Structures are given as C-alpha cells and as structure tokens.
Amino acid sequence: MRLAILLAIASICASPCDATDRFYDDISAESPNGVWRLDAKSPDNLIDGYHPWQDDFVYTMHQRGQQVWTRKQTEQEPEEYSPAKIVVADDGWAAIHTGWDQLVFVDASGRNCGRIDDLKEILSKKDRSEFTTWSTAGVIWTPYSLWHFANVDGKRIFVIRLWWGHQMIFDPANGQRLKPNPTFVKAIRDWQVEHCRNVLAGAVADGINDDSADKLLTPALLAGQLDIRDAIPHLRELEKSNFVGLYGGSMASDVSPGAISPFFIQQFTLRQVSQLSLRRLGESPEPLPVFEFPKHRVDGNLRPEPRDDREKLVASIKRGMSAPEVLRILGSPDFISYPEWSYDLDCGDPKTAKILWDSHHVKDVTLTKPLWKDGLVRDKLVVAY
DSSP states (O other), rough: HHHHHHHHHHEEETTTEEEOOEEEEEEEOOOOOOSSEEEEEEEGGOOOOOOOOOOOOEEOOOOOOOTEEEEHHHHHHHTTEEEEEEEETTSSSSEEETTSSSSSEOTSSSSSEEEEEEEEGOHHHHHHHHOEEEEEEEEEEEEEEEEEEETTTTTTEEEETTTTTTTEEEETTEEOOOOOOHHHHHHHHHHHHHHHHHHHHHHHHHHOHHHHHHHHHHHHHHHTTTTTTGHHHHHHHHOOOOOOOEEEEOOTTTOOOTTTTTTTTEEEEHHHEEEEEHHHHOOOOOOOOOOEEEEESSSSEEOOOSSSSSHHHHHGGGTTTTTHHHHHHHSSOOOEEEEEEEEEOOOOSSSEEEEEEHHHHHEEEEESSSSSSSSHHHHHHHHHH
C-alpha cells in the first residue's frame, strides 16, 4: 500500500501541470454472502501501453451468476468519475467510491439513489490537518479504512470507518449523512468486529500470501483498535508473513558499496501491523524482524537476527555506533521514521526505546512510555504516506 503510494507520487508525475497520472483498473466486488457481484470495466483497459485516466466504465450487477442490470458511467452519470472502490451489500445495494471522492449509492435494480460529491469536505478541519496528507495525486485519507453496509433495526446504513477511528454514516436511500446514536454505534462495532474475525480466520485457513496480505492490513490493525481478543491466534500467524509493503527510502551518496543506510529499508508491513495489535491486546509478539536493510550497490539485504531480550540490551547502545552495530545488538527496530528508530520493549515495565540518528551514527538513545499505548502515535507511523 505505502509502496504503491510512494511510486505513484515519485515516479509518474505528468510534466505539463505537475500532476500525477491516475490509473483506474477494472474492478469487481462481491456481497459478503456471495450472492451479488458488481463488475466495473472500461474499454480503455483493453488498450496496450501506458494509458492513464481510464473512463467510460460499464457497471454490470449479477445475482447468483445471472445479470440483473447494467449502467454506463458516461451515459447515465456524466458527472460521475471513474471508480476506485466498490462495496456490495447482501441485498444487492452497492456503493461506488470514485477517484475524485464521490460516493454514489445504487439500489438492487440499478437505480441511483444518492450521491455525495466530495467526501473530503465532510472531514473536520482538525481531521484534515492531523490525519490526511497532500500529494500531486490529491488528498490521501483512505488507507486502512473500512467501508461497509449494515442493517440497524431494519434500516440500511453505510459506514466508512477511517484509520483514526472516525466514522461516517450515510443513508443509502438518499445519500444523507446520519448522526451516530447508541444503537448505531453498537451495531456498527458488532459488524466490524465480526467482519475482522471472519477475514482473519479465513485468511489463516486459506494460507497467507502476498496477494492476500495487502487486504489483511486493515482487519489486522482493527483487531488491536477494537480489542478483538479472539483474533490473537490469527495475528500470531499473520506476524510470520514476509509480505513487503514498503521498499526504499533515503540512501546517502557517501555510502560505500555493501554498506547500509539506516533509512533505506525493506519493511514486512503485515508483520509490523500484527505485532502492534498483539501488543495492544496484551501479548508479546515473536522476535521476528520487521525490517531488512538493502546493501548499497550490492545484491542482498542485511537481515537482523531475532532478539528476545532487547530490554536488557538497550543500555549497550552508545553514541557513535553504526547501524550494523545496533542491529547486531538489538535486532530489527519495530518502527522507523526519519531520523529515529524505535523499539517496543515487552517487559514487566513496558517502554519504548528511541534511537536518534545523525547521518549513519547514533546520536542519542532515550526511553519513553510504551508508544503502542499512546493514542494514535503508532497508527500514524503505520499509515505514514
């Protein structure tokens, strides 16, 4: 997820207007009960070569394999942009999130029932300033979000849960925003807990691979946020994943061949998220490395050895040490955010150790309260763009 964002921002900027080309693949979504499937396909995706800004999407809804309705984006909704996400309910309703943050609701017969023209405008100024970021592709605010329909006392609602816990609730029948009430809050939480349980259990049963790992990041993070304790066995399996969600960073020009930079990394993202949730659930993760460090101009990575006694070894880290020296003593950090590494220490008196870097050498070491217990400090690093 973060790797894709980095590549989009850094590599495919369109020169005339300093904007970023955007690509809209053909997408499909099924209802949770498997009865309904909505496909969205563009003729532009049949063209070979580099071709951004696909449009003219045709939507086709199937019920148990039989076509129910079809609609054309440009004919029926000329002001509707190309789809980025589709959500389908068990009763055949659908929500379409476009690349320009519109949200369109379609009923089981294919009739448009409501549209929000810009979801970002619903966010408060505080949310926009603290939890979103700007790129040449626009405002980034949806990573690690959960989008779903729910039924509360016979009323159909649509929910967007954002990574910082904020919930947007809508009435699909007209697109109006709904105010949360205790009944809504409980029903929504129950749905989200059950969804995360099912997704994580199903993934473990089917076997975790790179194709499925990216879809597990949100339920793995929510398992800790929502205190889903029976997800612990599944998180234990997820933390073994070698899924690489981020590769790259900063490599200084004076690094010699075969050396490493503290901030040029390969990150096992599903492992990092699963370990964070395990700590929030009162568990100590296995001492599996979250990071490896590519060697400059040489094949292969520096792979830190697992260490399960880090709280005893932090005192051995001294100013002036190099990254390989620190890795030999403490193993892989749990989080990296320039100019710091940090280690979450599971012990009788939990702490987080921060290592501040001055170029390639340790500048300072400090101990703080455990950051996985400190609000959204860790979540911000997980979602960091």
